[in-house]
Amino acid sequence: MRILYHSAFCPFSRKIAFGLKEKKLDFEHQWETVGKPSSRLLSLNPWGELPVLVDQHLVCVNHYVSSEYLEDAYPNPVLMGEGNAYRIEVRRLVSWFDKIFYQDVFWKLFYEKILKCQLHHKAPDTRILKSGYALLQEHMEQVEQLTETHHFLAGKYFSWADITGAAHLSCIDYIGDIHWKLFPSAKEWYCKIKSRPAFRPFLNQILSGVEPALHYSQLDF
Structure with missing residues (x-):
């Protein structure tokens, strides 16, 4: 079990x-x-x-x-990529999303706008939101650079980097804070991830009391 x-x-x-x-x-x-x-x-x-x-x-x-x-x-399918250099890059990107993006963006936007109210019944701090929006822009510019030259985030293979990136970005996308039109390559990558059968169930999840962005569940938006 x-x-x-x-x-x-x-x-x-x-x-x-x-x-x-x-x-x-x-x-x-x-x-x-x-x-x-x-x-x-x-x-x-x-x-x-x-x-x-x-x-x-x-x-x-x-x-x-x-x-x-x-x-x-469970090594099959391999989700770390092939070769030491690729695996290093996968781990670098995983660490970036799990540590830096989480603190810079999830904590300052999703927590501040949603969880802070639900858990502590407090209003969001506009100064923190402003900082979060600015940092989100910077992080999305980095995602855009990666996806302009790579099929997936770390390169040619789907990996834990894509899994981790999509896990974080999808939470922010739920509340409509990502302006995808500014990041066409990142949007194309995210559409590929959303179309994967393993990811689709997340698009049906609803946060109680919070409506998703209109495009959230659309595979091609």
């Missing part, structure tokens, strides 16, 4: 769910609420962080451990 404890609009959760689907590994969904971990989740991870992947008797706490485990335990 394989179980994933996760939340629909946690980018780290999306990353592992997407990876599991790409590797065609069946799993049971155990839905959690961000900031309100269940007793079962706390018994597996006392910090209450998401996601937690349980595979038989093995418990993988957090997204980094889970993705590395999946690549080691």
